[in-house]
Amino acid sequence: MKNKWKYIKYSAAAIMLCAGIFSVSAKDKAHAFSPQVIQKGATGDDVIELQSRLQHLSFYTGPIDGVFGWRTYWALRNFQYEFGLPIDGLAGQTTKNKLVKATKFDKQWVEKQIQSGNKFTTYGGVAKEKQVKQKKGAPAKKGAAPAPKKARTEIKPARNIPDGYSQNDINLMSNAVYGEARGEPYIGQVAVAAVIINRVEDAAFPNTVSGVIFEPGAFTAVADGQIYLTPNKQAKKAVMDALNGWDPTGEALYYFNPDTATSNWIWGRPQIKKIGKHIYTN
Amino acid sequence: MIRTILLVLLLIAVAGTGYWGYTENQEKNAIRIQAENNYQRAFHDLNFQMDALHDKIGQTLAMSSQKQLSPALAQVWRLTNEAHTNVGQLPLALMPFNKTEEFLSKVGEFSYRVAVRDLEKKPLSDQETETLKTLYKNSNEIQNELRKTESIAQEKDLRWLDVEMELAKSDNPKKSTIVDGFKTVDQSMTGYSDVNFGPEVSNRAKMKGRDLRHLEGKMLTKEEAKQRAVDFFDLTKNRKITVKESGKGAKYKAYSLTIYNPETKGTTYMDITKKGGYPIWVLYDREVAAAKISLNDAMKQAEIFLKDHMHGPMEMTSSNQYDNIGVFTYARVQHGIRIYPEIVTLKVALDNGDIMGYEGMEFLLSHRDREKPVFKLSQEQARKTLSPKLKVMETHKALIRNDINEEVYCYEFIGVLGDETYQIFVDANEGDEEQVKKLKEAEPDYSAM
Numbered sequence: 001m002k003n004k005w006k007y008i009k010y011s012a013a014a015i016m017l018c019a020g021i022f023s024v025s026a027k028d029k030a031h032a033f034s035p036q037v038i039q040k041g042a043t044g045d046d047v048i049e050l051q052s053r054l055q056h057l058s059f060y061t062g063p064i065d066g067v068f069g070w071r072t073y074w075a076l077r078n079f080q081y082e083f084g085l086p087i088d089g090l091a092g093q094t095t096k097n098k099l100v101k102a103t104k105f106d107k108q109w110v111e112k113q114i115q116s117g118n119k120f121t122t123y124g125g126v127a128k129e130k131q132v133k134q135k136k137g138a139p140a141k142k143g144a145a146p147a148p149k150k151a152r153t154e155i156k157p158a159r160n161i162p163d164g165y166s167q168n169d170i171n172l173m174s175n176a177v178y179g180e181a182r183g184e185p186y187i188g189q190v191a192v193a194a195v196i197i198n199r200v201e202d203a204a205f206p207n208t209v210s211g212v213i214f215e216p217g218a219f220t221a222v223a224d225g226q227i228y229l230t231p232n233k234q235a236k237k238a239v240m241d242a243l244n245g246w247d248p249t250g251e252a253l254y255y256f257n258p259d260t261a262t263s264n265w266i267w268g269r270p271q272i273k274k275i276g277k278h279i280y281t282n
Numbered sequence: 283m284i285r286t287i288l289l290v291l292l293l294i295a296v297a298g299t300g301y302w303g304y305t306e307n308q309e310k311n312a313i314r315i316q317a318e319n320n321y322q323r324a325f326h327d328l329n330f331q332m333d334a335l336h337d338k339i340g341q342t343l344a345m346s347s348q349k350q351l352s353p354a355l356a357q358v359w360r361l362t363n364e365a366h367t368n369v370g371q372l373p374l375a376l377m378p379f380n381k382t383e384e385f386l387s388k389v390g391e392f393s394y395r396v397a398v399r400d401l402e403k404k405p406l407s408d409q410e411t412e413t414l415k416t417l418y419k420n421s422n423e424i425q426n427e428l429r430k431t432e433s434i435a436q437e438k439d440l441r442w443l444d445v446e447m448e449l450a451k452s453d454n455p456k457k458s459t460i461v462d463g464f465k466t467v468d469q470s471m472t473g474y475s476d477v478n479f480g481p482e483v484s485n486r487a488k489m490k491g492r493d494l495r496h497l498e499g500k501m502l503t504k505e506e507a508k509q510r511a512v513d514f515f516d517l518t519k520n521r522k523i524t525v526k527e528s529g530k531g532a533k534y535k536a537y538s539l540t541i542y543n544p545e546t547k548g549t550t551y552m553d554i555t556k557k558g559g560y561p562i563w564v565l566y567d568r569e570v571a572a573a574k575i576s577l578n579d580a581m582k583q584a585e586i587f588l589k590d591h592m593h594g595p596m597e598m599t600s601s602n603q604y605d606n607i608g609v610f611t612y613a614r615v616q617h618g619i620r621i622y623p624e625i626v627t628l629k630v631a632l633d634n635g636d637i638m639g640y641e642g643m644e645f646l647l648s649h650r651d652r653e654k655p656v657f658k659l660s661q662e663q664a665r666k667t668l669s670p671k672l673k674v675m676e677t678h679k680a681l682i683r684n685d686i687n688e689e690v691y692c693y694e695f696i697g698v699l700g701d702e703t704y705q706i707f708v709d710a711n712e713g714d715e716e717q718v719k720k721l722k723e724a725e726p727d728y729s730a731m
Contacts, residue, residue, distance in 0.1 A: 036576030041601035041608075043724075044573070062701065067724035070703035074675060090578065160602040160724055167725045186567040187551045203387035204380040206370035216321075216373035217449060244609050245627045245641045246563055248551065250532050270531020273538060282531050 032100045038091035041160065042068045050091055052110050054079060056103040056124040064110065064122065067160060162243040169209045171231075173239045176213045178231035179221030181276070188276030189235055191249045193242035195280070198253055205253075249273070252280035314443060321442035324371040329432050331365040335389075336421040343414055348401035355397035362390035373446040374464060381468045382424065389417055395686075424467050431463025494534040494646055499558025507537040510559040511552060514591075520544065527556070536562060555646070561591075564640040565629075573606045573632035580608035580630040587628065587637050588612060599625070606632045614645070616652055619679040623648035623689065652681070655691045657710040664693040664708040667715065672697040672704065682707050684716045692716055 038046050047068045054060035059082075060075035073089050080087045083098050091099070109128060113120040119133040161167055173193055181192045199205040199212045206212050214222060221227045249255070255278040256266045269281035338361060342354045366386045396410060406414075434440070438459065445460050502510065504525045511523060522542040528535055535556035542549050548568030554561050581601060588596055596612040597620055603609075607629060614624040629639035661677060668674065672695075680694040692707040707717040 037578035038576065039578045039581065039601060041603055042577040043603045043605075062723075063726075065724055065726060069723040070698075070721055071701060071723065074698060074703070077675075160604055161722065162602075163722060186549075187565060190565065203391075204383040206367065211367070211370050215370050216446065240604055240607075241565065241629070241639065244629070245643075246565055246639060247643070248538075248553070248563070248565070250528060250534070250536065250553070271529040272532040273526065273528050275538075282533070 032105075033091070033096045035093070037093075038068060038096075040068050040070075040073045040089060043160065046091075047072070048110060048114070049105055049107070050076070050099070052105050052122040053099045053103040055122045056105070058123060064114070064120070066114075162240070165209070165243055170236065170239055170243065172209055172213060173242075174231040174236045175227050175229070176219060176221060177238055178235040179226035179229055180219055181278070182229075182232070182235065184276040184278070186234060186238060187248050188278060189238035190241045190246055191252075191275045191278070191280065192255070193239045194247040194249050195252055195255055197242055198247070198249070198251055202253060248275060249280040251282075253282060255280045318441055318443050321372060321446075324368045325435075325442065326432070328365055328368040328372070329428050331361050331368065332421065332425045332428055335361045335365065336418070336425045339414060339418045339421055343411075343418060348405055351401055351406065352397050355393040358393040359390050359397060362386045362393070366390070373442065373449060382464075385420070385424075389421075392417075427463055427467045431460055431467075434459045434463070494555050494557065494560075496650075497555055497558045497560060497646065499560075501535075501556055502537070502554075502559045504537065507539065507554055507556075507559060510554055510561075511539050511541060514552075514561060515541070515550070517541065560642075560646055561640065562643050562646060564637075566636065566638045568631075568636075568638075570606045570631045570638070571633040573603075575632055575635055577601060577603045577608045577632070580632055580635055581610055583630050583635040583637065584608075584610045584612075584628040587640075588626075591640075592626070596626070603632070607638065608632055614649070617654045619655070619681055619691070620694065621648075621652070622680055622682045648683075655681075655710075657691060657693075659693075659708075659710055659713055661693055664710065664713060665695065667708055667713050668695060668697070668706060669699070672699045672706070675703075679710070680707060682717060690716055696721075 033046050033049055036046060038050055043066055045066070048064055048066045050068070051060050051062070051064045051066070051072055054072065054075045055064065057079065059079045060072060062069075062071040062075075076091060076095070077087050077089050079085075079099070080089075080095060083102070085095055085098060103124065105122075106128075110120075110122065113132060121131040123131065159167065161170070173196055176196060177189050177192050181189045184192070196209065196212055200207060200209055206215060213219060213227070217223065219227070250272040252272050254266060254269055256263075257277050258279055259277070261267065266281070272280045272282060274280070335358060338354060338358045342351060342358070345351050345354060366383060369383055369386070392413065396406065440460055442460070449461070504527070507525055508523050511517070512521075522544070524540045526538045528538065536553045537556060539552045539554065540549060541552065546568055548566060550564065550566045552561060552564045581598065592614075595615045597615045598610055599613050599620070599622070600611040601608065610628045610630070612626050612628070614621045624645045626645050627639075627641040628637060630636065631638050657679070665674060665677075674695050674697040676696040678694040680692050681689055682692055682694075684690050690707075691710045693710055695706045695708065697704055697706065702723075703721040705717075705719045705721055706715060708714070709716050
């Protein structure tokens, strides 16, 4: 690290003269963005770096969470405005180079803070120690040995969530979908999730995800406790598709398994289609 | 000697088992009672709320001052809401009790609309007074029937848990007073299903009667539908395609296709309309590896797809990365106006940029050629109606569907207040704020905290 900064000091004059892409020294690149154009909605390490660097100049005041949300978007646009760049809200090569040149980013330190769940900021001109709030219960040991290097550090401090729903809604729906339709093909799982959403939106059913799922007698998986099984990834994927608008059922409100359904009433409903083992009805 | 020991052991075993059985039974009973109590509470609460609802609607009828009407109707709204919640907690899910629930939410919607309206400027119309009268009569019937059920249930000591068991077994439960009572309530609602709630409430309900009959084109046969899919995806010949037609109960006629690709072992699902053969949605199911391309590159893929499959320009209104999937929403643009009802959603795999899904139901429902509208207000005039605290960052012209499902031309402002970003639509002719939305930021991953 020290070597690096020394190197930069010496080459600072040279860097100043160069413009754009060529200004990034080979050594500096190792700690800079990947070549992708970062756009709003993106997640991942590049976004963490983007947020940290924007915060270094006090453009970004939000949490460094690795999700390119609205606050990051406005911060980036303000940065582009102040630095005379085209204001498009995209972190392309020129923008990234300007950022790298104007700010400092200590990747290891930021990653360590995120991994240990600390609250932290990366404002420039403030000592690092003052910018960390230790997570409660975590040992407040200074200068602890760096965590053993992983093959690939995966940092996911936050996530995008479809409009109008919370992460907990998604978890609850995944549980319901897994309990109801884990033997079904993928499309059948999306269909079950879509029925839950259709019910939430329908006047004749409760208005919340939990209200619909826990309506007594509405789902067999709730009645027999299978809803408390741990859902797999596919169930979650299916729920995300349904929340993003896919509805394979043709706006169905009910479904039943024709092999096990005992109720005559459900057979009398107008049938839309069969997906997997389930018949979907209005 | 041995016999005595064996006998003693056996006795201990029997006593032990007996004691264990007794405690188990006690526990089971306790849980049953708790469940029963929950049902009883919901039921009695529902009765109370229906009583109160009936009284409140009665009060509004007698009121002459508009000042008092608003709070009274707000109370009606609250009561319907609570009653609706309690109905949802009773074990009636597999029973036709929908009419009543729908009635409750419509009354709620109606009373809310009227309550929040400026009644000094726009007082209750004759039509609305008439509606209130019908509702009064209507709620009286529900109230009577529920009260009767309640009193019989109390007299005969009926249990909701028994009702639940009966309902789970078959849908023709043997004589159950509770079920009969609720059935009568629901039947009495059927006669009133055409209460005139005015355009505001019924427009909202109209969303349900969605159909695609306005689409152009001829009816497709199954074979033609298959051909459409082959053209749409540029498929080679060795794919297995199955086609199924939608059932009689479907709101719109469609074909459901399943396309299996033996090379990638992926399956594509697709629905296309019978009339005209327009794709409604597509979902491609395959394992997606870790993200290799950026969200920006994925967006470019999505835009190539749109260029190939949609006519006319579209503008991205949202982009989101969910792990290794990018999801993009596009709205059609006409006359420089974002037509928000005409949106499509695309899903792109971030491992290789494959289009993983397309959703165009909303687009098909609302798509039509629109004439160039007049915007009476200028952008500056519309902007003046906004809160002065809001710092406007972006402005667009837009067409949206407002909360009573009418299409309104608006100015769309995206602005910042404090740390939050807001999207505000201002009617381009009247200058009313039609919609204010707080745009969502990401949620922290609580499991990692």
